[in-house]
Amino acid sequence: MTASRLGARIVTVVDLQIQNILSVENALQVIGAHVKVVRDATAISNADLLVLPGVGSFRAAAERLQGSGMSAAIRDHALVRKRPVVGLCLGMQLLADFSEEHGVHTGLGLIPGNVVRLEDAPPEYRVPNVGWREVTLSREAMNILPAALDRRSYYHVHSYHFRTADPKHSTGTSVFGPATIASVVQKDNVFGTQFHPEKSQEAGLDLLHALVTGLR
């Protein structure tokens, strides 16, 4: 490996056991992190950097989070202990207050806003939004991410998107037809990407590396 190795920071990956986390684990390992997978609330209580991956239904994930007590543990981790959280794809949407995906469901409430359905804009923009989309980063995002990651394309797969209550929390945006959507959200020590950095080749791995080394 030519890239700089991390001082083996332990990254705790939350496994909701509703989808595979293998790709996220592999990506974190490639960038040199030490990965620990957790499946219950107690294991979160002494975590450093928490990663919340996700694919699938918001409702199933939210129910798993609440039912297992992990929801409270993650809020405690972020808000009381002020430790960093990174949400990926569905994990990013779970950072919101609530989602309108098949009914209204409560999220973690770490970044104010709600998750709503994308609107079709044919012929080019159809739901689900699948594919490589260019992301424009704000200055705020570039406090953590290197400028080289601005205007790179990242792999998106989603039908819903995160509408932040305060536009300043949407720190990376992409275009979906007439709409501008949040591809990166950020508030204090909480960070989320709508796209899959673990499936976005070098740019995605660079982004994960920057988060794992930079988020404190």
Add this chain to the structure above:
Amino acid sequence: MNRLIPVILLKNGLIVRSQHFTVHQSIGNPMHTVRRLSNWNVDELILLDISTEDRHDLRRSDLQVQYNDATLLGLLPEIARLCFMPLAVGGRIRDIESMRERFARGADKCVLNSEAVRQPELVSEASRAFGAQAVVISVDALRHPDGRLEVHIDGGKTATGMEPAAWARECERLGAGEILINSIDRDGSGLGYDLELVQAVVDAVSIPVIACGGVGSYEHFAPAITQSGASAVAAANIFNFHELAYPNAKKTCLSAGIHMRPISLTNKWFTREPQYNLEAEKAKLEKRMENARNRTFTAAHDQRERKMTWCTQCLYPSLSATPMEYDANGLCMGCQIANLKQDFPDDEWIRRGKILKEILEQARSSDGSRHDCVIGVSGGKDSYFQTHYVKNVLGFNPLLVTYYGNNYTVAGERNLQRMSEVFDVDHIIYKPGVGLLKKLNRLGFKIMGDMNWHGHMGISTIPMKIAALHKIPLVIWGEHGYADLCGQFSMNDFVEWTYRNRLEHFGRGYEWNYMVGHEGIRAIDMVAYQYPSDQEIFDIGLKGIYLSNFVPWDGNENSKLASELYGFETGDVPFDRTYRRASNLDDMHENGAHDYLKFVKFGYGRCTDHASKDIRSGVMTRAEGIDLVRRYDPTKPSDIKRWLEYVEMSEGEFDAIADTFRDPRVWWYEDGWKKHDIEK
């Protein structure tokens, strides 16, 4: 953004080349290829498993990469470890559970084909369970002679009576997220996509369509998007046979005005060169040496029944060092391709000659500041033919480049030194330090049972390195060993030199950096074996072509021409292990100790190779060949003595280490090593 997608066809764990869905030729190991694709930041990868068996066979144990688990599901997590792009996986998917298994091992999408036709409700079920974006329907269409298009399933074997556009529309209704449309008659043809087929499907659906089947040149990609409206373009074969095929294909698409992610040649998280765990590798080596000392040999302890068959035309064994395939009549691929070449009409060679001239013309130095091309020469008969053809027949000014492995025979050395005189060309002879060579001889033998690893890697590196250094855009090689010996590719592939082929076949997966840390070798000692970077190759447009794709190629004829016109000397002393006198004079061990090790591993040697080629070209009967093989293949050659003195090893040690490499499918032990022999 449009996508450019490589397709990897996996059959029993190995990448294969497909033609009309019926002929599958083995290309190699998926790990090397996936690493390379990650290196180039490809947009997406489609992996289609067309296995006929649950297990696969790498065929040999002297390769660096071995899989822990032999099934596709075992292989997937290994691939996922090198794959940080969207991954679509297809083949042998029967139900929701088999899809779940693939997602759990790193797949992002599942590709359904035959099963979607058999049970359409599976498409809806999958779409509900995993989301439409995770369900790709692959449609294989055959164009009948009357122009009618029909969907086929079961690898093209079963007709369905359905029209591709109508079936694609139905798939969309059932919940598919994407359609992969493939043309059976264009598969492996190199003629380009069936653009009408692609457009018919695009017009029928509103979901993305991926075009596949028939790409033979980089220019074939763009029309599927610009004319037929596909969202993505995919291909398999072309990415296996041309250097930097992915970035070059992208360059061509971008120049055609297509909106795609930019070209990227490096990924800092995956170096092109594999990374090895030195401690683990040293432990593996130590274990082998311990087995040699204790005389613990895998082949001696294996209880299975040994089976062996041979090609019905030549002498090639079913278990070999090469990725050989046989047809239903037991005819090997080498014979099939040789027969095909003999049937070439004259105008086919004229056509090929013209293509060669065009390639050379493009490389010609416009201002005389550099040579027109590089020819990698060993000073052998084929080197003489290549130089003769390029300089004296076609009139170009080549630079000859030689890797000097310090094992030349007396005649071979004279042949080498004579080239700059008889051809009046410039010649660079690159001689690595002899101390280093001795270490590499020893390590190659102990690690992979081949003292000539340094030679294979040196020969396949130095000409490209010198070309890159002098910014010469073309390197001319002679014959493609596997293509000519075992007919690995179609003649229409125009296979070119690739890094993958160098690492996987010449190096067996052992890149130069593998040796760093062994016997005190440092990176700086291995400069001779360090291949030019992808960026250098891309910027210069450097490529390597095989002359045997363009002109009739016959080793015996080359030897005759070299002797008659240029005073080429055949060996004054016969070889111990083959009847041919004009081959491999550049390396006394190549026909000797090195080849004896092939016999120890796989039970056959160079005499089988030579006699098979001579049978194919009609100068020898099969019965004569069998007599020669039975006489020469088992012979322990006298040059081993020189080698043992050279590297300071005893013969007992040599034999014991060699025996650890015996293939247990070939050899058994019963008062000595036994194997099946070819019978008349």
